[in-house]
Amino acid sequence: MTEEETVPAVRADRLYKVFGKEGPRAVDLLSDGRHRDEISELNVTAAVIDVTFDVEPGEIFVVMGLSGSGKSTLIRMLNGLLEPTSGVVEIDGTDITTLPSNQLRRLRSQHVSMVFQHFALFPHRTVLENAAYGLEVSKTPRAERREKAYHALGLVGLEGWENHVPEQLSGGMKQRVGLARALTAETDIILMDEAFSALDPLIRRDMQTQLLELQASLGKTVVFITHDLNEAMLLGDRICMLRDGRVAQIGTAEEILNAPADSYVANFVEDVDRSRVLTAASVMLPPSEGLDSSVAPVHPDTTLANLFHRASRSPAPLPVVDDSGRLVGELDGSALLAALAPNGGEAGGAGVSGTGTTVTAEPGRPVSKEGGRP
Structure with missing residues (x-):
């Protein structure tokens, strides 16, 4: 890599995740081109197969696919919650697949935050306490974490709600708390796993707009998981389309719409509002x-x-x-x-x-x- 080239914020290199005792053997067969349905005799589940991509700093990289395509398994490998059967995950140039657990926890707290589909808020903690939770875990002094949580809640439009509890919030407001928690941690990388899919359509669009506005001012690196193609094309600087655990195509929304890699992608984008x-x-x-x-x-x-x-x-x-x-x-x-x-x-x-x-x-x-x- 030359001095002019930047280190990818997130890098996946030939990632495989196969659940089952015969995972390594399944990887050998899959790497030879076998479809995952052709290795059923091994009694394994091949969730992610030979996935490779780089995510550049400041990019919104969307991983899009139908249920069972491997996208949620993939994002859990990107922050070390799941260990790959084979392959490498790098965060800011560090191979996290080789890190001992204490170093992996430290890397996650300093570099990677996660926003979940179903909010994952603590019901008996206030909005402010939920937003500050990541810094509490990392032993940040109370005054500092409260200050940062207040600031993050302001960024997502929740001023005045700091002392409420989650049951007093709408679904959209709960997800704003989840986003504020990720921002409070001040990590450069945010992973979002179907973060807006549980929301009503109007609230979902509002959250999409909120994310884009925050991205314009903060420039975070975002890996966003979705099954919704229109959401992918609205949010993604680039989109990685998964099919049956493998990459079908990676490109900008325009590239995928104008030059689909195969008939599967072409059929997928057929009904997209091109305008x-x-x-x-x-x-x-x-x-x-x-x-x-x-x-x-x-x-x-x-x-x-x-x-x-x-x-x-x-x-x-x-x-x-x-x-x-x-x-x-x-x-x-x-x-x-x-x-x-x-x-x-x-x-x-x-x-x-x-x-x-x-x-x-x-x-x-x-x-x-x-x-x-x-």
């Missing part, structure tokens, strides 16, 4: 010489859903201008409409565009607030 995933950069044409400079520009990261009204009212193509003020393209209503249908409808096809031009977003590049992400 809320694709951006101006995905469908723009090269700027023409006679482009009307009086037309208000749009940002390359603006989602198509936020462009239809403007394009329909503009007599001329919309200029696309980047953060430096450079004109990078133009787009009109016909390009926007053409982008809503999959290009050719085949997995692994070219990128989207009704213009014949494919522009692929940079991996990990966030969408602007106008487009739905901070």
